[in-house]
Amino acid sequence: MKLDLDAVEETAKHLYIQALKILPPDIKAGFQKLDASETNPLAKSVLATMIKNIDVAEDTTNLLCQDTGIPIYNIVIGRNVEVDGQSLKDAIRKGCERATTEHPLRSSVVHPITRVNEQTSCGIRVPVINVDFSNAEETFEMEMIPKGSGSENGSFLKMCIPAEGVDGIKTFVVDKVMEVGGRVCPPTIVGVGVGGTSDLCTKLAKKAGARALGSVCDDPEGAKLEVALSDAVNQLGIGPQGLGGDSTAFAVHVETAATHITMNPVAVNIMCHSARRARATFTPTGVEIGF
Amino acid sequence: MAEQTIHMPCTEEQVRDLKAGDTVILEDWLYGIRDATQIHMFDHGRTTRFDLNGHAVIHTAPNVKKVPPSNSCPAGYESICVGTTTSQRMERFTRPLMAQYGVRMIIGKGGLGEESRAAFREFGGVYLAIIGGTAALETTWIEQITDVDLDDLNPESLWEFKIRGFGPLLVAMDSHGGSLYDSVKQTAQDRRAEVLAGMGVGA
Ligand code: SF4
Numbered sequence: 001m002k003l004d005l006d007a008v009e010e011t012a013k014h015l016y017i018q019a020l021k022i023l024p025p026d027i028k029a030g031f032q033k034l035d036a037s038e039t040n041p042l043a044k045s046v047l048a049t050m051i052k053n054i055d056v057a058e059d060t061t062n063l064l065c066q067d068t069g070i071p072i073y074n075i076v077i078g079r080n081v082e083v084d085g086q087s088l089k090d091a092i093r094k095g096c097e098r099a100t101t102e103h104p105l106r107s108s109v110v111h112p113i114t115r116v117n118e119q120t121s122c123g124i125r126v127p128v129i130n131v132d133f134s135n136a137e138e139t140f141e142m143e144m145i146p147k148g149s150g151s152e153n154g155s156f157l158k159m160c161i162p163a164e165g166v167d168g169i170k171t172f173v174v175d176k177v178m179e180v181g182g183r184v185c186p187p188t189i190v191g192v193g194v195g196g197t198s199d200l201c202t203k204l205a206k207k208a209g210a211r212a213l214g215s216v217c218d219d220p221e222g223a224k225l226e227v228a229l230s231d232a233v234n235q236l237g238i239g240p241q242g243l244g245g246d247s248t249a250f251a252v253h254v255e256t257a258a259t260h261i262t263m264n265p266v267a268v269n270i271m272c273h274s275a276r277r278a279r280a281t282f283t284p285t286g287v288e289i290g291f
Numbered sequence: 292m293a294e295q296t297i298h299m300p301c302t303e304e305q306v307r308d309l310k311a312g313d314t315v316i317l318e319d320w321l322y323g324i325r326d327a328t329q330i331h332m333f334d335h336g337r338t339t340r341f342d343l344n345g346h347a348v349i350h351t352a353p354n355v356k357k358v359p360p361s362n363s364c365p366a367g368y369e370s371i372c373v374g375t376t377t378s379q380r381m382e383r384f385t386r387p388l389m390a391q392y393g394v395r396m397i398i399g400k401g402g403l404g405e406e407s408r409a410a411f412r413e414f415g416g417v418y419l420a421i422i423g424g425t426a427a428l429e430t431t432w433i434e435q436i437t438d439v440d441l442d443d444l445n446p447e448s449l450w451e452f453k454i455r456g457f458g459p460l461l462v463a464m465d466s467h468g469g470s471l472y473d474s475v476k477q478t479a480q481d482r483r484a485e486v487l488a489g490m491g492v493g494a
Contacts (some may be wrong), residue, residue, distance in 0.1 A: 042312075042461075049422045049459075057427035066374025066426040104371075106354040138330055148403075150377050167492045174486060178479045182472070183377055183401045185423040223494055228490045235486045237478040238402065239421055242401065243461065244475045274424040 001138040003083040003283050005091040008142070011280045011287055012095025015144035016071055016121075017103055019278035020063045023054055024291035026213040027250070027275045029087035032141035034187055034240075034247040043245025047187075050240065050273055053159070065274040068105045069146035071096050074210075078139035089129055092142075096120075096127045140282040145210055151272035154184040157202055160264040169194055169266045170229065173252065176268045177233045182242015188249050189213065190233060193267035194222065196257030205269035208253035210277065212291075215253070222254040229254070240273070250275070294459065300345030303415040306395045309462045311469035314456035315419065321398075321433075323351040323450030325376065328415070328441060329384040332449075339392075339440045339449050347396035347419070348388065350376050352446040355436065368436045373452070374426025377401045378418070389414040402463055402472040411466045418464035420471070432457040 015057050031054070035047045057064045073092050075231040077083070100107050107119045121127070134141075156176050160168040173192055191209025193201040208217075217223040229252035239245025250273075259265060281288045294314040297305060299321065309315065322343060327336065331337045354372040358364050378399030385407035388394040395416050397403065400423035410416045411417060421429065438451040 017382070045459075046422055049425055049428065053422075053425035054433060060427060060431070062427040062430055063354065063372040063374075064427055065424040066351070066372045067376070067424075068354070104354075106358060106372075114352070148424070153377075170490050170492050171487060174483065178483065181401075181476065181479075182423075183379065185400070232490050233484045236482055240476060241419065241420065242475060243463070243471055244478070263432040272424055 001081050001140070003081055003088065003140055003282065005087055007282070007287055008088060009091040009098070011094040011142060011289070012073065012144070013099040013102070014289065015278040015280055016096055016099040016146065017105070017144065019144050019146050019276040019288070020068060020105070021057055021061060023064065023275065024212065024277050026291070028054060030213045030250040034250065038245055040239060040245035042213045042243060043239040043247055046240040046243060046245070047247060051062070064276065065148060066106065067120065067148040068108050069148045070109060070152065072147055073122050073127055074130045074132070074143040074145070076132045076134045076141040078134050078136035078190060079138050080138050083140075093122055093127060094207060097119065097122050138284050140198045141279065142282070143277065143279045144254050146276050148185070148272050148274060151184040151188065151270045153181040154270035155202070155205070155268065157198060157265065157267045159198060160266055162262060162264045166225070168264060169225070170232070172266050173229055173268055174232055174236070177248065179240070180270065181238055184270045185274065186238060186242060186249065187240055187247045187273050189271040189275055190229070190249050190252040191269040191271060192225070192229065192252060192254045193265075193269070194225070194254060194256045195259035195265060197269040198265060200257050201265040201267040202269070204255035204257060205267035208255040209269045209271040211253050213250055217254050217256065219256045222256040226252055280290055299347055301395055302345065303395070306415050306417055307466050309417050309465055310467070311462050311465045311471050313462040315457040315462065316456055317347055317460065318396055318456070319454060321452045321454045321457060322346055322348045323353060323373070324348045325350060325352045325447040325453060327444045327447035328449050329381055329388070331441060331444060333387045337441065341438070341440055341449065341451060343388075344393035344483060345395055348394055349421075349461050350378050350381060350397070350399035351450070352376060355446065363435060366436045366439045368439060370430060370433050370436050371486055372426050373430050373433050375400050375421045375423055375429065377423070380399065382407055387410055388411040389416050398460060402470070408464060408468060408470065411464060412468055415466050417462055417466060419460040420463035421460055456491060
């Protein structure tokens with residue numbers, strides 16, 4: 001399959017706008033689940049407002065949240081997909097830029113030192129484009145995540161030592177969820193990276209936070225940790241928007257990687273309740289848009 | 292918990308009546324500010340021609356579209372999506388906003404700190420929490436952008452909004468030192484040890 005770069009550009013534009021307006025079905029289901037189990041009346045009314053906002057955004061085709069975030073594109077190239085790598089990146093960037101200027105969207109991206117905003121949602125190394133490969137025959141996947149700053153600012157890394165063990169990991173996650181409180185717009189998906197190197201660990205936390213609700217860590221040890229931590233953080237009473245209640249997190253997701261005998265890294269990356277995500281799958285039969 | 296509608300601008304007495312946990316709905320007028328607006332007003336010595344006395348300000352930077360000025364868009368801006376940003380970054384501006392401009396209400400998400408609590412107590416002010424990340428809904432509470440000042444800072448200009456049924460908003464910090472955030476924080480602190488023990492930490 002030869003990848004049609006015009007279609008990639010158009011899709012990169014479309015996915016950014018769609019992600020900002022329509023939440024994935026798993027997140028909507030997550031809201032219903034929290035609403036059903038929440039016992040605090042104030043928290044219930046906060047959840048109701050959030051659920052209403054999801055409907056209003058769709059009815060008025062407006063943005064769920066004003067923060068258009070940092071645009072992230074995760075692409076996965078399958079077998080026998082023919083494409084020029086640099087042109088592919090250029091097409092994605094162009095699509096991202098066009099979404100911003102043509103919709104128009106607020107550009108939330110600035111130079112890190114001068115703080116100058118090019119008004120395109122793009123800049124040095126942004127949009128973030130992560131490239132991976134898969135076994136899927138003639139398939140190209142593009143996932144788009146507009147990552148809001150309120151929750152992205154809830155990112156942490158600790159190079160624990162082996163003597164701290166799993167206790168160190170658990171304590172770190174609970175303490176960070178407490179520290180960020182309402183700032184990260186709970187209910188959240190708490191992404192946790194365990195193991196690897198410092199950069200891989202951080203990357204895993206981000207990947208975990210962006211995973212669909214209901215998905216489970218491939219590593220059974222990670223999956224066990226997910227259950228324990230999901231339960232634990234929802235006992236802290238932080239609640240939606242940090243105003244109190246049971247619904248602090250939809251879930252805690254964990255991703256793991258092997259690490260060094262003398263290392264025990266743990267990273268946290270939080271996804272806010274505006275857990276936005278859109279996805280396109282390119283195959284020889286066409287482009288399918290989803291979540 | 293009481294719910295009431297307040298027409299802006301409001302008086303010190305109206306604000307002192309509000310207690311943490313109450314809900315309010317604002318009518319008529321609202322002003323939008325953000326980091327750069329206040330850095331320029333309070334660090335770079337710029338002033339605004341707007342009279343903010345007795346008014347509410349919201350921590351925002353809206354998505355707007357430039358249009359030719361008309362009856363429905365008198366400032367030449369259409370509001371596309373108006374949402375709320377995290378307040379904590381703007382903590383140090385609460386006092387000057389109240390002392391120099393007479394602002395009585397600050398709307399934001401995530402809460403403010405000790406300096407703001409003291410200013411609310413001293414001058415008579417409240418912090419109203421909006422549900423962060425519900426901008427689509429918030430946008431429907433804004434009738435129009437009636438005016439704009441310090442517009443070279445766009446999107447962090449000083450915005451004047453005509454509002455209708457803006458809320459419900461939650462009184463999260465009142466003028467008597469009360470704060471919803473404190474009690475939530477305390478609860479989390481109190482439960483921490485039990486939560487960790489529940490996962491077998493330290494066992
Ligand atoms: S943290 Fe998320 S929901 Fe909150 S303001 Fe940012 S993008 Fe919106």
